[in-house]
Amino acid sequence: MAGMNLDNENSKFGAEIRDLAENMLQQLEQGDVGKAVALVNDLNQIRDRTLYDEIGRLTRALHEAIKNLRVDSVGAGSEIENATDKLAYVLELTDKSANRTMDLVDAATPLATDIHDRAAELSVRWKKFLNKELKPDEFRTLTKDINQFLGDSTDNSRQLQGQLSDIVLAQDFQDLTGQVIHKVAALVRDVEARLVNLVVMAGKVDSITGITHADIPEVKAEEPKEGENIAAEGPQIDKSSEDVVASQDDVDDLLSSLGF
Amino acid sequence: MKILIVDDFSTMRRIVKNLLRDLGFTNTAEADDGTTALPMLQNGDFDFLVTDxxxxxMTGLDLLKKVRADDRLKNLPVLMVTAEAKRDQIVAAAQAGVNGYVVKPFTAAVLKEKIDKIFERVEG
Incomplete structure (x- = not known):
C-alpha cells in the first residue's frame, strides 16, 4: 500500500519538476536569468517537501511493521518463551513415555522368560513320561510341577496382558506432543512473516532516502576443513539429499569403500 | 568385558544398555557426554566404548579423537551410534579412527552385527 502511495507521489513530484524545468527553459530562452534562478529555489522546495512527506509516511508504515512484529514475542512471558516451555513439555512427555515403556518391558521380560524356561524344562520331562521312561516318584514330582506351572503361568500371562496394554497407553504422548508442535510451528511461521514484512519496510526506507549500505559480508555456513572440526547436525530430515546416507546399508557401503 | 555407554539422552543410554544386556554384556557404565566420559575411560578398565x-x-567425535590421542586408550574399540547421517561426517569419523558406525534409528540386529564385527577384527 505504502509503495503505491509513494509511486503516485513520485509521479506527481516528477510532473511538478517537469513543469518547473520547462518554465525555467522558457525564462532562459527569453533571457530572464533572474526568474530562472528563482525557479531553482522553487525546485528545491518541492524536493524538500516531497522528501519530508515520504519520510513521514514511511515512518508510520515502519512503526506499524514493528508493532506487528510485537516486541512481546521475545523475552520473559512472551510467545517465544511460551513456545520454549511447550517444547520442554514435549521433551518431558516423550522422556516419561520412553521410560515408562522400558520399565514395563523390564518388568514383563522375566515373566515371559519364566514361562518359556519352565515350559521347555517340563516338556522334556513330559516326553520322557510319554516314552514311559519316568519312575513313579519322578512322575509324582512332574504332576506337582505341572500343576504349579499352570497356576504360575495363568498369573504371569495375566500380568503380561496388563503390561502390554499399559505399553500401548504409554504412547498417548504422541497426540499431546503433536498438538503442541503444531502450535509452535504456526508461531514460527507467523514470526517469520512479520520479520519479512519489517525487512520489506526497511528496504523501502533505503530506496526513498537513497541510502546505500556497504556490502555486509555474507555469513557463510562454516565449511568444515577436511576432517577437521566437522560439526554435529542432528537427524537429517531430508534423506533424499546426495550427501546424506539413506540407511545403515549406505553407511556400511561408504565405510567399506574406505577400507573398513 | 566392560563397556562405557555415552549419550546425553538417558532413554537412549537405557536402550543401548538393554540391548547390550540381551547380547550378554552386563558390565556397563554410563556417561552423558565426552567431558564426563574421558576421565572414566582414563581411570577405568573399559574394553569398549559406545558413543553418540x-x-x-564434548561431542562424540572429539571424545574419539581424545581417545586415539591417549597412549593408554588409543587401541580401545569405539562404536559410534548417532543420528548424524551426512557422508562427510561418516568419513570424518572414519578418519578419526572409529571402529564402527551405526545410524539412529537402529535395530538390535544391526547393533549386534557391528559389535560382533568389531570384536572379530580386534581379536583376529
Missing amino acids: WNMPG
Whole structure:
C-alpha cells in the first residue's frame, strides 16, 4: 500500500519538476536569468517537501511493521518463551513415555522368560513320561510341577496382558506432543512473516532516502576443513539429499569403500 | 568385558544398555557426554566404548579423537551410534579412527552385527 502511495507521489513530484524545468527553459530562452534562478529555489522546495512527506509516511508504515512484529514475542512471558516451555513439555512427555515403556518391558521380560524356561524344562520331562521312561516318584514330582506351572503361568500371562496394554497407553504422548508442535510451528511461521514484512519496510526506507549500505559480508555456513572440526547436525530430515546416507546399508557401503 | 555407554539422552543410554544386556554384556557404565566420559575411560578398565556424536560439552567425535590421542586408550574399540547421517561426517569419523558406525534409528540386529564385527577384527 505504502509503495503505491509513494509511486503516485513520485509521479506527481516528477510532473511538478517537469513543469518547473520547462518554465525555467522558457525564462532562459527569453533571457530572464533572474526568474530562472528563482525557479531553482522553487525546485528545491518541492524536493524538500516531497522528501519530508515520504519520510513521514514511511515512518508510520515502519512503526506499524514493528508493532506487528510485537516486541512481546521475545523475552520473559512472551510467545517465544511460551513456545520454549511447550517444547520442554514435549521433551518431558516423550522422556516419561520412553521410560515408562522400558520399565514395563523390564518388568514383563522375566515373566515371559519364566514361562518359556519352565515350559521347555517340563516338556522334556513330559516326553520322557510319554516314552514311559519316568519312575513313579519322578512322575509324582512332574504332576506337582505341572500343576504349579499352570497356576504360575495363568498369573504371569495375566500380568503380561496388563503390561502390554499399559505399553500401548504409554504412547498417548504422541497426540499431546503433536498438538503442541503444531502450535509452535504456526508461531514460527507467523514470526517469520512479520520479520519479512519489517525487512520489506526497511528496504523501502533505503530506496526513498537513497541510502546505500556497504556490502555486509555474507555469513557463510562454516565449511568444515577436511576432517577437521566437522560439526554435529542432528537427524537429517531430508534423506533424499546426495550427501546424506539413506540407511545403515549406505553407511556400511561408504565405510567399506574406505577400507573398513 | 566392560563397556562405557555415552549419550546425553538417558532413554537412549537405557536402550543401548538393554540391548547390550540381551547380547550378554552386563558390565556397563554410563556417561552423558565426552567431558564426563574421558576421565572414566582414563581411570577405568573399559574394553569398549559406545558413543553418540551430538552431545553438549564434548561431542562424540572429539571424545574419539581424545581417545586415539591417549597412549593408554588409543587401541580401545569405539562404536559410534548417532543420528548424524551426512557422508562427510561418516568419513570424518572414519578418519578419526572409529571402529564402527551405526545410524539412529537402529535395530538390535544391526547393533549386534557391528559389535560382533568389531570384536572379530580386534581379536583376529
